[in-house]
Amino acid sequence: MTAPATATTRSIVIERELPHPPEKIWRALTQGPLIEEWLMKNDFQPVVGHKFNFRAAPMPHWNGVTDCEVLLVEPNARLSYSWNASGEEAATGLKTVVTWTLTPVKGGTRVRMEQSGFRPEEEANYRGASYGWQRMVGALERVVAGLD
Numbered sequence: 001m002t003a004p005a006t007a008t009t010r011s012i013v014i015e016r017e018l019p020h021p022p023e024k025i026w027r028a029l030t031q032g033p034l035i036e037e038w039l040m041k042n043d044f045q046p047v048v049g050h051k052f053n054f055r056a057a058p059m060p061h062w063n064g065v066t067d068c069e070v071l072l073v074e075p076n077a078r079l080s081y082s083w084n085a086s087g088e089e090a091a092t093g094l095k096t097v098v099t100w101t102l103t104p105v106k107g108g109t110r111v112r113m114e115q116s117g118f119r120p121e122e123e124a125n126y127r128g129a130s131y132g133w134q135r136m137v138g139a140l141e142r143v144v145a146g147l148d
Helices: 022-030 032-038 120-145
Strands: 010-018 051-055 065-074 078-084 095-105 108-118
Touching: 010 120, 022 032, 022 078, 022 095, 022 108, 022 120, 032 120, 108 120
Parallel strands: none
Antiparallel strands: 010 108, 051 065, 065 078, 078 095, 095 108
8 A cells, every 4th residue: 555645835935145244134034123124014023933814904815904923032043933824714714834944144134035845736825925925025025124
């Protein structure tokens, strides 16, 4: 008897080099009011195990709420949290993980964002997130550039 084949999940990866130190980028990734400027309203705290939500205007096929939990906090280096469907969609909907990695490079920091765990049946979510993260990482860059 052979084990059933498991479906392969996919990831979205975006990498950019920013002309800022990791500490400055970390602030924009971990301070709620700054996160709201480039991503969404939130009740985020950089504490492993903290459950929080991202909130936006509802749209077709999305209630506007993302359920999250902080999985990893390595100040100025790595941040990871779950990014899951909520409400009626929580049981069968999106269950992914977002991981930010900050690597010092000459003249700044390499920022790597990976959202992993997209199942084959989540093609629309995958495409939407691919588009959305490009915009959000661009907005993150603008927020970081405006910090002292």
